[in-house]
Amino acid sequence: xxxxxxxxxxxxxxxxxxxxxxxxxxxxxxxxxxxxxxxxxxxxxxxxxxxxxxxxxxxxxxxxxxxxxxxxxxxxxxxxxxxxxxxxxxxxxxxxxxxxxxxxxxxxxxxxx
Amino acid sequence: xxxxxxxxxxxxxxxxxxxxxxxxxxxxxxxxxxxxxxxxxxxxxxxxxxxxxxxxxxxxxxxxxxxxxxxxxxxxxxxxxxxxxxxxxxxxxxxxxxxxxxxxxxxxxxxxxxxxxx
Numbered sequence: 001x002x003x004x005x006x007x008x009x010x011x012x013x014x015x016x017x018x019x020x021x022x023x024x025x026x027x028x029x030x031x032x033x034x035x036x037x038x039x040x041x042x043x044x045x046x047x048x049x050x051x052x053x054x055x056x057x058x059x060x061x062x063x064x065x066x067x068x069x070x071x072x073x074x075x076x077x078x079x080x081x082x083x084x085x086x087x088x089x090x091x092x093x094x095x096x097x098x099x100x101x102x103x104x105x106x107x108x109x110x111x112x113x
Numbered sequence: 114x115x116x117x118x119x120x121x122x123x124x125x126x127x128x129x130x131x132x133x134x135x136x137x138x139x140x141x142x143x144x145x146x147x148x149x150x151x152x153x154x155x156x157x158x159x160x161x162x163x164x165x166x167x168x169x170x171x172x173x174x175x176x177x178x179x180x181x182x183x184x185x186x187x188x189x190x191x192x193x194x195x196x197x198x199x200x201x202x203x204x205x206x207x208x209x210x211x212x213x214x215x216x217x218x219x220x221x222x223x224x225x226x227x228x229x230x231x
Contacts, residue, residue, distance in 0.1 A: 033219075042117075042204055042221030058218055090158065098208045098219050099146045104158035 002026050004105035006091050012111045013081040021076040021108050023091030031094045032074040033058075033102065034066065036087040043090060048098075049074055081112045115140045117207050119222035126195050127230050134190045134225045136205030142166075144210035147181065147188045148219070152202040161203075164188065195229045202226050 007022045025032065030051050035043040035058075045058030049068040063085060065077045074093075078085060088109050092102040116139040126132045138147065149161040162172060164181055172179045176193045192199055202224040 040122075040223065042206075042223045043219075044221075045218045048218070088156070092158075099210060101148070101160055101163050102219060103160065104150075106157045109156075 004091055004093055004103055006089075006105035006108050008108060009106065010109045010111075012113060013078075014113060015081060015083065017081050018077065018079050019081070019110075021078075021089055021091075021110075023074045023076065023105060024072050025074075025091075025093040025103075025105075026072065027093060027095070027103070028071065029093035029095050029103075030071070031097060031100075031102075032068065033092045033094075033098075034064070034074070034076045035090045035092065036060065037090060037107075038087050046076065046089075078110075083112050086110060086112045115142075115207055115209055115220050117205050117220050117222035119203075119205055119225050121225045122223075123226045123228065125228045125230065128197060129194050131191060131193050132195050132227065132229075134192075134203050134205075134227065136188045136190065136222060138186050138188065138205070138207045140186075140207060140209055142209040146208045146210075148206040148208070149179065149188075149190050150204045150206065152204065152224070154201070158204070161190075192227075195227075197229050197231050200227060200229045 004025045033048045034046040037043045044060050047066040049055045088107050090107050091105040094100040094102045118137045145166045147164045151159045178191045180189045204224045205222045207220045
């Protein structure tokens with residue numbers, strides 16, 4: 001079991017560029033989440049999904065989009081990168097609900113210049 | 114509103130000292146879950162414990178112990194005989210069961226940076 005995997009580990013983007021952060025889990029979890037972590041802060045929820053084909057906004061969704069075509073994959077898309085999106089991005093999954101333990105990927109460090 | 118407060122931004126101890134990390138939470142729900150995660154310098158988030166609101170028994174796992182007190186809305190974490198490998202940021206988090214407005218999120222505190230000096 002690889003758990004939750006994320007690619008890339010690190011990326012530098014120029015303002016206005018777009019990119020997709022990949023997330024895959026092999027635990028057959030129904031729920032998946034994207035968080036961002038800014039320096040000195042806790043994690044904030046960007047988007048989440050309760051199953052394939054179903055996604056919803058979290059606390060800080062602006063500037064991001066997601067899709068969930070399979071149980072395993074939950075990519076996060078940044079359309080027009082802005083310096084405010086410089087952060088560390090974590091993908092997580094849980095079996096049935098946010099009240100279950102969420103298991104996190106290793107994170108993607110994104111720098112927008 | 115749900116909120117998690119970790120008032121200790123940074124703690125520095127010497128190896129073998131005991132250290133307690135504080136966590137105070139706010140929620141209107143009667144059913145909720147509390148978590149602790151560890152984030153070592155390598156950056157990943159490691160799950161430590163999950164506790165539901167109906168289970169107030171203290172938990173011990175090796176050198177780690179957790180004290181859950183509903184009366185003070187606290188879920189404190191103690192490391193006994195700290196080691197250098199315990200150096201990390203520790204996050205407390207809260208998830209409500211959904212009464213009074215379902216919430217599909219885990220609310221994190223801002224974390225406590227623990228530095229254990231040799």
